[in-house]
Amino acid sequence: xxxxxxxxxxxxxxxxxxxxxxxxxxxxxxxxxxxxxxxxxxxxxxxxxxxxxxxxxxxxxxxxxxxxxxxxxxxxxxxxxxxxxxxxxxxxxxxxxxxxxxxxxxxxxxxxxxxxxxxxxxxxxxxxxxxxxxxxxxxxxxxxxxxxxxxxxxxxxxxxxxxxxxxxxxxxxxxxxxxxxxxxxxxxxxxxxxxxxxxxxxxxxxxxxxxxxxxxxxxxxxxxxxxxxxxxxxxxxxxxxxxxxxxxxxxxxxxxxxxxxxxxxxxxxxxxxxxxxxxxxxxxxxxxxxxxxxxxxxxxxxxxxxxxxxxxxxxxxxxxxxxxxxxxxxxxxxx
Numbered sequence: 294x295x296x297x298x299x300x301x302x303x304x305x306x307x308x309x310x311x312x313x314x315x316x317x318x319x320x321x322x323x324x325x326x327x328x329x330x331x332x333x334x335x336x337x338x339x340x341x342x343x344x345x346x347x348x349x350x351x352x353x354x355x356x357x358x359x360x361x362x363x364x365x366x367x368x369x370x371x372x373x374x375x376x377x378x379x380x381x382x383x384x385x386x387x388x389x390x391x392x393x394x395x396x397x398x399x400x401x402x403x404x405x406x407x408x409x410x411x412x413x414x415x416x417x418x419x420x421x422x423x424x425x426x427x428x429x430x431x432x433x434x435x436x437x438x439x440x441x442x443x444x445x446x447x448x449x450x451x452x453x454x455x456x457x458x459x460x461x462x463x464x465x466x467x468x469x470x471x472x473x474x475x476x477x478x479x480x481x482x483x484x485x486x487x488x489x490x491x492x493x494x495x496x497x498x499x500x501x502x503x504x505x506x507x508x509x510x511x512x513x514x515x516x517x518x519x520x521x522x523x524x525x526x527x528x529x530x531x532x533x534x535x536x537x538x539x540x541x542x543x544x545x546x547x548x549x550x551x552x553x554x555x556x557x558x559x560x561x562x563x564x565x566x567x568x569x570x571x572x573x574x575x576x577x578x579x580x581x582x583x584x585x586x587x588x589x590x591x592x593x594x595x596x597x598x599x600x601x602x603x604x605x606x607x608x609x610x611x612x613x614x615x616x617x618x619x620x621x622x623x624x625x626x627x628x
Contacts, residue, residue, distance in 0.1 A: 330544055330598045338540035339606050342533045346610040349529045350377050356522040359513050360421035365412040367404040375618035382615020385608060396422060432527060437560050440553075534559040537603040546591045547599060558584060562603070577604045 354373035361368045380395035396418045403413035513519060535555035541547040561584040562577055578600040585596035 330541065330595075333543045334602065335540045335542070338536045339602065342536040342540075342603070343606050343610045345529050345533045345536065346607050347614055349526055349533075350374065350381070350614055352522055352526055352529070353377055356519060356526070357421065357425060359515070359519050359522075360425060361399065361413060361418065363513065364414075364417050365403045368399060368402070368413065372399055372402045375622055378611075378614040378618035379622075380615075381611040382619070385611060385615075392422065428523060432523060433560065433563055436527065436556075440557060440560065530559050530563075531556050533607075534562070534603065537599060537606070540602065541599055544595075544598070546589075546595045550589070554589075557588075558599075 351370070351374050354375075354377045355370050357377070358368055358370050358373045361373070376395045376398040379398060380391035383391035383394050396415055399418055400411055400413055400415050403411040406412050531552075535552055538547060538550045538555045538558075558581060562581050564580055578597060581600040581603070582593045582596035585591040585599065586593055
């Protein structure tokens, strides 16, 4: 089976998973109640969430630019912003494929060195993307730990239930362990045979490039700014979550939700990204509606109102930002 066929089958499989998840989530929705909720929704807060979503894309692009600067100082914020927008738009249809497009975009716009080659290569760009993801994961874990420690009485039970569910999936841990062993073995073999050239030499060269990308964090000129932008990004995510809660304050089920509750829903929603379904459809709705049911005893049918409004408003934001960046790239930038 060739790579193209495998990719198609993968997209079909995860697309089917998304459809199944959406079905199970939406079958509990009372559509009459859903329509009534939309009538009393304060749409100005939804618009605020969408504007903040666009802003966070730009800040993410600016932060990524800092990681790319050690390799190519000429990389602009606009390039990184467009790359991020197009990446998110592609991920709506093809999960994880957007990351490849994103890397290819910045490499394509990288300056040429004295030898005529791009200053930024795909492997180095991949390393910077990985270090970006690592920091975001650490921040998410840290925020979740602080929140649960401070509000254990509210969120502790849900967390323990979630962890016990993960722990029960022993096959998943065996798979992850096997992947770690295989990757470690590949790195060891590539290092051992690196001087012989050929395939192993190319593999080691690619891995070394990723290593250089990961090390870009140590060569940034303003590390403090990287941390500041990271903090700003997550504050904006928090405000985006809160804006949707404020938009639904006239609905009794959501009227008592606080900023702390919006913070928890933000973290819960970010967990759904682990499931690589197109655009997070179904997975996000299930996680957020499940959290609302477990902690606040809000029925799934009502919880889906908040989950759908939050998710779909951001899907629209991603689609428009991606379209805008694509038009800019193809009709304005080239000229």
